[in-house]
Amino acid sequence: MKWPDIEKKIKEKFGKQILKWAEHNERRIYADIPLPLLKEFVQFLLGPLKGRFIIASGVDTPRGVIEILYHFDFYQLPQVFSLRVMVDKKNPKVESLAGVSKAIEWIEREIHELLGIEFTGHPDMRHLILPDDWPEGNYPLRRDQ
Amino acid sequence: MSEIIPIGPYHPLQEEPEFFKLHVEGERVTKLDIEIGYNHRGIEKLAESKSWDQVVFLVERICGICSTSHPAASVNAMEDAAGINAPERAQFIRMIVCELERIHSHLLWLGLAGHFIGYNTVWMWSWKYREIVCDVLEKISGNRQSYAMFKAGGVRRDILDEDIPWIRSSVDKLIPALDLFKGAVMDDPVIHARTKGIGILTEEMAKAYCVVGPTARASNVAIDVRRDDPYFLYDQVDFDVIVLGGGDVFDKAAVRILEMYESVKIIKQSLDLMKPGIVDLHIKEIPPGEGIGRAEAPRGEVYHYCLSDGSNFPARYKVRAPSYVNIFSNEVACIGQQVADAALVLAAVDPCYCCTERLIVVDNDTNKTREIKGNALIQLSHQRTEEIKKSLGIS
Amino acid sequence: MNLKMKALTKSPWVYHLSTGSCNNCDIEILDCLTPRFDLERFGIQLVGSPRHADALLVTGNMTLKSMPRALEVYNQMPKPGVVIAIGTCSLGHGIFDGSYICPKTVDEVLPVDIYIPGCPPKPEAIIAGVAKLLNKLAGK
Numbered sequence: 001m002k003w004p005d006i007e008k009k010i011k012e013k014f015g016k017q018i019l020k021w022a023e024h025n026e027r028r029i030y031a032d033i034p035l036p037l038l039k040e041f042v043q044f045l046l047g048p049l050k051g052r053f054i055i056a057s058g059v060d061t062p063r064g065v066i067e068i069l070y071h072f073d074f075y076q077l078p079q080v081f082s083l084r085v086m087v088d089k090k091n092p093k094v095e096s097l098a099g100v101s102k103a104i105e106w107i108e109r110e111i112h113e114l115l116g117i118e119f120t121g122h123p124d125m126r127h128l129i130l131p132d133d134w135p136e137g138n139y140p141l142r143r144d145q
Numbered sequence: 146m147s148e149i150i151p152i153g154p155y156h157p158l159q160e161e162p163e164f165f166k167l168h169v170e171g172e173r174v175t176k177l178d179i180e181i182g183y184n185h186r187g188i189e190k191l192a193e194s195k196s197w198d199q200v201v202f203l204v205e206r207i208c209g210i211c212s213t214s215h216p217a218a219s220v221n222a223m224e225d226a227a228g229i230n231a232p233e234r235a236q237f238i239r240m241i242v243c244e245l246e247r248i249h250s251h252l253l254w255l256g257l258a259g260h261f262i263g264y265n266t267v268w269m270w271s272w273k274y275r276e277i278v279c280d281v282l283e284k285i286s287g288n289r290q291s292y293a294m295f296k297a298g299g300v301r302r303d304i305l306d307e308d309i310p311w312i313r314s315s316v317d318k319l320i321p322a323l324d325l326f327k328g329a330v331m332d333d334p335v336i337h338a339r340t341k342g343i344g345i346l347t348e349e350m351a352k353a354y355c356v357v358g359p360t361a362r363a364s365n366v367a368i369d370v371r372r373d374d375p376y377f378l379y380d381q382v383d384f385d386v387i388v389l390g391g392g393d394v395f396d397k398a399a400v401r402i403l404e405m406y407e408s409v410k411i412i413k414q415s416l417d418l419m420k421p422g423i424v425d426l427h428i429k430e431i432p433p434g435e436g437i438g439r440a441e442a443p444r445g446e447v448y449h450y451c452l453s454d455g456s457n458f459p460a461r462y463k464v465r466a467p468s469y470v471n472i473f474s475n476e477v478a479c480i481g482q483q484v485a486d487a488a489l490v491l492a493a494v495d496p497c498y499c500c501t502e503r504l505i506v507v508d509n510d511t512n513k514t515r516e517i518k519g520n521a522l523i524q525l526s527h528q529r530t531e532e533i534k535k536s537l538g539i540s
Numbered sequence: 541m542n543l544k545m546k547a548l549t550k551s552p553w554v555y556h557l558s559t560g561s562c563n564n565c566d567i568e569i570l571d572c573l574t575p576r577f578d579l580e581r582f583g584i585q586l587v588g589s590p591r592h593a594d595a596l597l598v599t600g601n602m603t604l605k606s607m608p609r610a611l612e613v614y615n616q617m618p619k620p621g622v623v624i625a626i627g628t629c630s631l632g633h634g635i636f637d638g639s640y641i642c643p644k645t646v647d648e649v650l651p652v653d654i655y656i657p658g659c660p661p662k663p664e665a666i667i668a669g670v671a672k673l674l675n676k677l678a679g680k
Binding site for chain 1: 181185187189190225228352353354355366367368372373374375434435437439446448450452460461463465469470473476
Binding site: 183184185186187188190191194199202203206207208209210212253256268269272273276289290291523 | 558559560561562564565566567570571574575588600601603605609635636638639640641642659660662
């Protein structure tokens with residue numbers, strides 16, 4: 001399956017709900033989606049479209065929202081597809097995707113401790129890279145810290 | 146009766162501290178808990194306070210073994226954000242440095258793996274031939290490790306024309322050495338017995354854990370950023386992506402050994418294709434925007450994401466190293482293995498690894514703690530090699 | 541010179557302790573033991589337990605998580621023993637200065653006897669540093 005087919009399938013299924021579709025160049029594609037759609041979208045990417053999860057990166061923006069980017073590729077294809085969701089800083093809750101793919105488990109733990117986002121339904125929310133006695137509520141990658 | 150064997154966080158041999166908890170029943174491993182973070186230095190946060198040029202130096206120090214892969218992904222990300230391409234000669238120099246590093250890293254791993262199964266000769270040999278690669282890198286960059294060659298828009302140093310014949314002859318010297326290892330490792334009955342069918346990561350599991358690099362390619366997942374998403378000028382050189390199907394320790398070693406031949410091929414082609422020209426565009430700033438850079442490190446895909454707000458400093462910098470996903474896959478590869486094989490299986494994904502500062506066996510029934518002297522896990526592994534040697538009639 | 545000090549300067553056994561380094565220094569330490577430099581001909585050997593060691597080779601930044609472990613390792617080392625800080629990170633913080641996870645340098649946690657600078661120091665530099673320390677201990 002080539003990228004145009006994948007793009008068509010994504011747009012067929014979620015077309016109206018995608019907030020913004022941006023192509024930085026032909027290999028780097030970004031899509032903004034609403035938060036409640038995230039799990040279904042990722043399930044679609046990893047299941048029928050045979051995608052591969054690369055990593056998620058959280059960005060604390062000055063606008064009072066935290067962006068999380070989920071990066072995917074499709075094995076032999078050169079395209080990197082990044083899903084962007086906005087999380088409210090006052091109520092940072094995201095549904096955990098650990099059940100969808102094992103590979104997402106660690107990065108959710110990391111984002112939790114570095115940016116303070118709570119992943120509801122994550123099986124194991126211990127500290128991953130910070131010491132166990134790290135002060136509660138101190139999130140190093142937040143801009144106000 | 147279930148026992149827990151903690152491995153780490155410090156190990157005599159080297160590398161990053163990591164902490165594994167092996168849950169064992171008798172001789173079988175039933176569960177593995179992995180704890181990382183001893184080496185967490187807050188690089189992503191530090192990157193936000195460094196200028197774009199300094200970021201390349203900073204990411205170079207994420208890992209000393211793959212110390213050009215991170216800068217490679219980093220300059221890819223910056224050039225993606227800025228929408229520029231480095232000059233051709235610079236791209237070839239980058240490829241040469243990257244491939245030399247792949248050879249040095251694979252030789253290093255091979256040596257350590259040899260040590261873990263009690264073949265110290267393999268360790269000494271592979272590190273001896275690794276010196277050739279270090280010499281070439283020293284000639285090109287001035288340093289044996291941490292080469293500081295890359296910058297957004299080019300490289301910092303050119304390769305001098307008068308050095309090229311010497312570089313070529315040094316690289317040629319590697320081929321007999323690689324033949325030696327190929328013979329020594331791939332035809333040895335003891336190594337076969339120790340590594341075949343051990344620590345199998347199936348294709349299905351490799352995909353579920355999204356592993357990368359040789360770990361994935363040994364499990365029949367044919368991914369290689371150099372071919373799939375060509376960066377630099379990898380689309381102009383001819384090389385094969387080595388893919389094997391077994392998923393065990395032996396195949397992981399074989400993939401690495403065969404890959405070194407491909408690296409030599411790439412280096413020679415790059416030296417041939419290199420034409421005189423500028424090596425640096427001297428770009429001044431990165432415009433606002435996002436950039437994604439990927440590079441194939443010796444251990445797998447390195448992934449960098451940068452966000453620029455037009456200032457001198459990145460607004461956000463995200464790094465995903467290959468071991469991050471590969472180490473996690475040990476959770477399945479280790480299950481059902483013997484304790485004596487565990488060290489080898491953990492080492493097979495080439496993480497920055499093991500760490501037997503001392504072992505404490507916690508007996509769940511009596512809750513008594515007894516201490517085993519350091520190195521015990523490696524000694525167990527050596528014992529097993531001896532047993533196999535005896536049963537094969539080799540002394 | 542008492543007997544203990546005399547014993548310390550002959551074939552010192554070293555234990556390698558990484559406290560959050562990037563592996564560069566660690567590779568160069570190992571490199572000292574392999575055929576080109578071959579430190580074992582002087583009786584210098586890497587050992588698997590700090591209890592057998594005469595010297596600690598400390599590399600890295602001293603991250604918060606490794607700080608208590610590093611102290612524990614130091615306490616396990618029989619005294620008299622020496623602590624050798626290798627690489628720019630363990631001298632100060634080097635490029636990692638200002639990180640939230642490494643508030644202290646190595647010499648604020650462990651009593652360092654000798655510093656070997658470099659990022660990474662070449663094997664020759666490590667050997668020269670260790671030789672200087674041994675000469676000094678021997679009172680030369």
